[in-house]
Amino acid sequence: MNIFEVQAKSIFVRSRLPDADYVANPYTGCQFGCLYCYATFTGRFVHQPREEWGKYVYVKTNAAELARAQLAKWPESRKGATIFLSSVTDPYQGIEKKYRLSRGILEALRDAAYYGKISILTKSPLILRDIELLRDLKADVGLTITTTDDRVSRFLEVTAPLVSRRLDTLRELNAQGVRTYAFIGPVLPHFRCQPELLDDLFRSIAETGTQDIYVEHIHLPTYVRGRLQPVLHGQPESVQALYRGAASPAHRAELEGMIDALVSKYHLRLRLGQAIYHEEWIKNSTSPADAR
Secondary structure, X not given: OEEEEEOOOOOEEEOOXXXXXXXXXXXXXXXXXXXOOHHHHHHHHHOOOHHHOOOEEEEEOOHHHXXXXXXXXXXXXXXXXXXXXXXXXXXXXXXXXXXXXXHHHHHHHHHOOOOOOXXXXXXXXXXXXXXXXXHHHOOEEEEEOOOOOHHHHHHHHOOOOOHHHXXXXXXXXXXXXXXXXXXXXXXXXXXXXXXXXXXXXHHHHHHOOOOEEEEEEOOOOHXXXXXXXXXXXXXXXXXXXXXXXXXXXXXXXXXXXXXXXXXXXXXXXXXXXXXXXXXXXXXXXXXXXXXX
């Protein structure tokens, strides 16, 4: 893993995400190296090829100082804006233990008496370290849950914490009174022909006490397909065909029918009212300034 320490120009960047006004990404790159991750495009802002995804992280060492400086300049009216950590990296990946940048940003928000909504998305139990800050800020904390099978998780999410640990983290956050959500993203195409696996996924989330979910369809540009190909090799042709056709409206429509039924079955709330599939949303989830 190559770690580079850099100085950023700003940390809160305007967002085009459907339910966030600003995003904060304290790192560029991600140690977890998930095979399906669309954020590999941020490598172009730091001159890293897509093939190196998961092998480098650029650490914005001045992230906490920038957060304090920006917040000090914001008018009172802006302190009701929604801030999201993080759109193109994991704010609690392993090096957060050393650099504590996500914690530093949260501390800056707390000290500024920030009253806008703060939403965090991670795959890491490390977020439990900051539980007192999460409660102080009334933060909305999400864990990405893509499967209930740790073997599949290890194949697709490489060095990310196993999904069983993420489910335990959701359970602990709920027990500690932190508002939570699960991010089912991406919905793996093979669930369409193995509905029992999707049912198990929704049931497992509901059993943690989490009620709110986001759902995102998989985005499979050529470079992501290339990374997934070794995993799909040897799978039944029916499964491979589902991945090839994952962008089709028919595929998404059938999955969405299954999702709606499971939302009702397990008394969950689907945020945004539908599964996310919007290529422009993906392209606009960050900017060059945000990634640097």
